[in-house]
Amino acid sequence: MSKTAALLLCCALFSSRFFFANHLPIQDDPIAREIVRKAEDKMRGKTHQADLVIRIVRPNWTREMKARIWSKGKKNAAILITSPAKENGIVYLRRDKEVWNWVPSIERVVKLPPSMMSQSWMGTDFTNDDLVKEASAEDDYTHRLIGEDSLNKRFCYRIEMKPKPGTAIVWGKLLVWIDKEWYLQLRTEFYDEEGQLVNTMTGSGVKLLGGRMLTSVMEMIPAGKPGQKTMLNYESIKFDQEIPDAFFSPENIRNIR
Amino acid sequence: MKAMRLLYPSLSLLALAVACPAIVRGQDSTIRSGLTLHGYVKGLSQTTFLRKLREADHTGILHARVNLAYACGEHWRFRLETRQRLFAGNLLKQPGFTHLIAMDYGFFRLSETGNFQGNLFWHGIVDRAAVSYRTDRLELIAGRQRINWGIGTVWNPNDVFNAFNFFDFDYEERPGCDGIRAIYNLKGRGSLEMAGSAGSERSDRKAALLWRSQIGRYDIQALGGKFDSLVFAGAGFAGNLGQAGFKGEYNLYRGNASSVNDRYTLLATASLDYTFQNGWYLMGTYLYQSRGGKDLSALYNLSYQRLSPVHLMPLKHSFAGQLAKQINPVLNASFTSLYSPTSHLSIFMPSATCWMAQNWELTLLAQSLFARNNRLYQTLGSTVFLRVRYSF
Numbered sequence: 001m002s003k004t005a006a007l008l009l010c011c012a013l014f015s016s017r018f019f020f021a022n023h024l025p026i027q028d029d030p031i032a033r034e035i036v037r038k039a040e041d042k043m044r045g046k047t048h049q050a051d052l053v054i055r056i057v058r059p060n061w062t063r064e065m066k067a068r069i070w071s072k073g074k075k076n077a078a079i080l081i082t083s084p085a086k087e088n089g090i091v092y093l094r095r096d097k098e099v100w101n102w103v104p105s106i107e108r109v110v111k112l113p114p115s116m117m118s119q120s121w122m123g124t125d126f127t128n129d130d131l132v133k134e135a136s137a138e139d140d141y142t143h144r145l146i147g148e149d150s151l152n153k154r155f156c157y158r159i160e161m162k163p164k165p166g167t168a169i170v171w172g173k174l175l176v177w178i179d180k181e182w183y184l185q186l187r188t189e190f191y192d193e194e195g196q197l198v199n200t201m202t203g204s205g206v207k208l209l210g211g212r213m214l215t216s217v218m219e220m221i222p223a224g225k226p227g228q229k230t231m232l233n234y235e236s237i238k239f240d241q242e243i244p245d246a247f248f249s250p251e252n253i254r255n256i257r
Numbered sequence: 258m259k260a261m262r263l264l265y266p267s268l269s270l271l272a273l274a275v276a277c278p279a280i281v282r283g284q285d286s287t288i289r290s291g292l293t294l295h296g297y298v299k300g301l302s303q304t305t306f307l308r309k310l311r312e313a314d315h316t317g318i319l320h321a322r323v324n325l326a327y328a329c330g331e332h333w334r335f336r337l338e339t340r341q342r343l344f345a346g347n348l349l350k351q352p353g354f355t356h357l358i359a360m361d362y363g364f365f366r367l368s369e370t371g372n373f374q375g376n377l378f379w380h381g382i383v384d385r386a387a388v389s390y391r392t393d394r395l396e397l398i399a400g401r402q403r404i405n406w407g408i409g410t411v412w413n414p415n416d417v418f419n420a421f422n423f424f425d426f427d428y429e430e431r432p433g434c435d436g437i438r439a440i441y442n443l444k445g446r447g448s449l450e451m452a453g454s455a456g457s458e459r460s461d462r463k464a465a466l467l468w469r470s471q472i473g474r475y476d477i478q479a480l481g482g483k484f485d486s487l488v489f490a491g492a493g494f495a496g497n498l499g500q501a502g503f504k505g506e507y508n509l510y511r512g513n514a515s516s517v518n519d520r521y522t523l524l525a526t527a528s529l530d531y532t533f534q535n536g537w538y539l540m541g542t543y544l545y546q547s548r549g550g551k552d553l554s555a556l557y558n559l560s561y562q563r564l565s566p567v568h569l570m571p572l573k574h575s576f577a578g579q580l581a582k583q584i585n586p587v588l589n590a591s592f593t594s595l596y597s598p599t600s601h602l603s604i605f606m607p608s609a610t611c612w613m614a615q616n617w618e619l620t621l622l623a624q625s626l627f628a629r630n631n632r633l634y635q636t637l638g639s640t641v642f643l644r645v646r647y648s649f
Contacts, residue, residue, distance in 0.1 A: 056586050063586060064615065085616050085648035088295055098474065105429045106421075107405045111476055111495040113502030115532040123586025246393070250476065251442045251469070255391065 032143035032159045036176070038183040040137045042212060045239035047072045052234050056124050059227035065122065070256075076248035080256050087122070091256050095248050099128065102253040109250055118170065125199070125220040125230040140167040141174070148180075151187055152204065155180045171198075182206070182213040197223045210237035265367045268383045272339045276323045280649060296323040297648040301427060303348070305640045316346030320427070324385075332392065336402075338385035338430070344378040362563060363401060364435035364455040384433045396440040401433040404452050406467055406480065407506065408493045411577045412544045412569050414508040414524035415480060415493045417465060418454055420564040423577075426608075426622065427644070432563070434461070446471045460485040460565075480508075484566070487512035487522075501531040510567055522567055523547040540579040549573030551599050572597040587612040601629040620644040 047070070054065040066083035070076075081090040089104035099112040117129040141161035149156045156177040163169035172193040177186045184206060190199040199222050203215030218232040246252055279294050299320040306313035320342045327335040348354055358380050361368040368382035387400030405421075407413025413421050419431045436454030443449065447470035454463050465482025475496035482489060491508035507525035528542035549572045574597055581591035588611050595604040608622035622644070626637035 058586070061587070063612070085295055086297070086618065086646070106431070107403050108407060110410075111502065111504075113497055113500065113530060113532065115500040116502075116538075118534065119532050119536060120583065120586075123583060246442065249442070249446065251440075251446075251448045255396075 028142040029144050032145040032157070033138065035145070035157050035178050035183065036141075036143055036159060036161070037138045039176075039178045039185050042183050043185070043214065044071065044074075045210075047241055047243045048210070048237055048239050049241060049243070050234055050237040052232050054122075054124060055231040055233070057227070057229050057231065063123070070243060070247065072243050072245070072248065076245070078248055078253075078256055081122070089257070091253050092121075092128070093248060093250065093253050093256070095250075100250045100253055102256070104254075107254070109253055125222050125228065130220075137161065137176075140164055140169060146175075149177060151177050151179075154184075154186060154206075156186055179206075184213070184215050186215065199223065205233075209234055210239045212237075212239065262366070264365055265369050265381070265383060268337060268367065268386055269339055269381060272323045272325055272337050272383075275325055291328040293326045294324070295649065296321070297646055298322075299427070299644055299646045302643045303346075303640060304642075305347075305638060307638050308636060314347035316344065316348035318345075318427075319343040322430075332390050334389045334391070336385050336387050336389075336400075337383070339381065339383050340428075340430075341381045342379070344380070345376065349375060349378050360563065362432070362434075362456045362458065362461055364457065364461075365401070366457075367401065382432070384430065387433075394442045398438045398440075399436075401435050402438065403431055403433050404436065404438055404454070405431075406450075406478070406493075408476075408478070408495050409504050409506055409526055409528050409542060410530075410540065410579075411528065411542050412524075412526045412575075413506060414526060414566065414569065415478065415491050415506040417480070417482070417484060417489070417491075417508070417566045418452060418463060420566040420569060422564045424624065427642075434463075436463075443470075465489075484510070485512075487567070498529065501529050504528050504530075508566065521547070524567070524569060536582050538579070538581040540577075540581075542577045544570055544575040544577075546570055546573055546575070549575075549599065570597070572599040572602060574598050601627075601634065603627045616648045618646045618648070620646070 050069045052067055052069065054067060056063040064083075065081060065087065068080045068082055070078045075096050077094045079092045081087045091102035093100045093102070099117065101110045101112055103110060112128065118127050120126070121128045121130065141163055144160045145157060146160050147158040149158050156179055159176045159178060161174040161176060163171060170192075172191045172195060174191070175189040177188070178184065179186055184203055186203045188201045189197055190201070192198050199220055202219045202221070203217070204219075205215060205217035206213060207216050209216055214234070214237070216234045219229050221229040247256070275292070276294055276296070301318040301320060303316045303318065304313045305316075320340070322338065322340050324338045325336070329335070344358070355370070355372065355378050358378070359368070359370045361382070367386065368380065371379040373379070383401065385401055385403070387398055387402040389396060389398040404418035405416060406418070407416035407421055411423050418434050418436070421431060434454040435456065436452055438450065438452040441449045447468070450467040450469070452465055452467075455461060463482065463484045465480055467478060467480040469476070469478045471477065475494050477492070477494045479492045481491070487510045489508050489510045491506065493506035495502070495504045497503060505525075505527040507523065510522040511520065524544070524546050526542060526544045528540060530538065530540035532538045546569065548568070549570060551572070575595060576597070577593065577595045579591060579593045581589070583589050588609065590609045591607070593606040593608070596602065603626070605625045606623065608620065610618060610620045613619050620642070622642045623639060625639040627634060628637055
């Protein structure tokens with residue numbers, strides 16, 4: 001075979017593989033998808049309102065904040081900082097794909113540019129996007145049940161989730177451990193597009209919150225940064241309370257408290 | 258008039274009577290149902306020098322703020338906020354400085370001063386004293402309040418009621434204005450606002466209407482009104498250009514006020530800001546002021562001046578840029594620079610803020626001014642500020 005023919009064959013094989021990889025229907029395991037849906041519904045509800053303590057842990061110090069969160073469906077969310085004193089009253093509001101920030105000291109609404117969404121949220125290991133994200137674990141990923149595990153003496157499904165093409169998700173894939181009994185998300189590993197582990201999120205402290213068995217403590221642990229993590233400790237949650245759509249409007253942002 | 262004189266001491270005493278026992282007891286911000294207390298105490302050291310540090314002037318300012326809010330049921334809310342400052346040092350010897358600080362531009366005189374043999378100067382002011390009534394769609398606010406209509410981060414031509422002085426970094430709340438304000442939330446997105454205010458001078462009389470809405474991904478606003486004998490119209494927007502934030506505001510004034518000789522005065526600003534993946538924040542903005550001149554003396558005591566919305570900068574063209582980064586969760590650093598081609602004025606403002614412990618914060622900031630005078634580029638002076646803040 002001449003070099004040219006070999007090159008053409010390689011190109012054809014490569015391009016056909018590339019072509020099919022992008023055009024074959026994406027395999028989405030309905031069982032895995034249903035497990036993820038149940039886990040997501042459990043944490044989100046139609047609406048939810050939660051009080052939580054946020055702890056930023058670093059090797060030499062710890063900083064604590066308190067916040068109240070409201071959400072309605074997948075498009076509306078608001079976060080009010082209630083402590084420390086200097087940050088008290090700061091609000092982050094997401095409606096659809098836009099985010100606004102209320103700065104009470106100067107009594108002004110600031111619209112956040114998209115480039116700011118991937119930045120750390122108030123110095124934590126969460127990004128602005130994590131806190132107000134629209135990405136749905138059920139709708140925006142394909143799912144594959146890849147095994148079963150035991151985690152903290154609880155039996156779990158192990159599911160691989162890959163973002164669907166066209167979604168604005170920065171991860172290459174997620175590995176999720178979901179408790180078989182209560183559908184609790186006990187562990188999530190976030191991998192970048194090169195397959196490198198970036199963050200690990202764990203759920204623990206299973207207890208009755210808002211009438212549901214939930215993990216009350218979540219920890220976001222960045223890879224390769226020993227002694228560094230951010231903890232979210234849920235103190236109370238209310239599900240499915242009536243929250244009008246107007247609550248999540250920039251016009252109402254200064255009245256959120 | 259006697260009753261007017263009693264306003265400041267009465268409101269201050271009320272604030273202190275509620276705040277002091279709660280602070281002493283180390284109570285949470287919620288004193289009791291509906292009543293919240295916040296505030297801070299700041300110690301600011303200010304060193305000003307022209308060329309040689311050994312010839313510097315030193316001033317110390319102790320600054321306390323008490324913010325009280327009381328929510329009475331679903332509809333009513335009361336706010337009372339006071340600011341107390343105690344000055345000591347060389348700044349007191351500058352001619353006119355204490356007079357500048359003591360100015361009360363409100364319709365009601367809600368401030369007092371005390372001069373202790375020229376060595377200590379005290380200034381107290383109630384800068385918020387307002388009552389609001391809110392229903393689902395309508396909110397009415399009456400009293401001393403901040404009416405903030407600005408969008409940008411450095412200059413705000415649309416902010417006609419409480420013009421924001423970017424240099425006065427130690428007073429981010431800004432003085433309130435005595436007025437009434439009605440906000441009506443429209444169906445879907447948007448609102449209509451009507452506001453009027455009055456002050457100690459004729460030029461403080463303002464009345465304006467603001468409409469806010471959204472077009473696509475852009476928040477937009479249009480406003481118009483009367484400011485002394487001037488009429489004005491303006492607009493503003495906040496949106497995105499790609500991944501960057503894009504904001505702008507303009508105001509056009511028409512009329513013959515004593516302070517405005519030209520028939521029309523235009524102030525227009527636009528800004529772009531972008532945050533890089535590695536966390537660096539970059540912002541650039543430009544202000545055009547049609548009545549801007551070349552007189553640099555207007556920069557005297559820029560940090561303590563009350564700005565008029567018609568004179569946000571003394572110069573015609575002004576550019577500003579900011580580079581900032583959160584180095585880690587407890588350390589923020591930024592470098593802000595202003596430049597005006599008029600006289601090649603340059604102002605540099607590096608700053609770093611460090612979180613020391615829960616509710617304790619340390620800020621180091623400098624302001625350096627340079628300009629070209631007789632073809633020579635020379636310093637107009639520098640000030641270094643060191644500030645400790647305790648928030649409660």
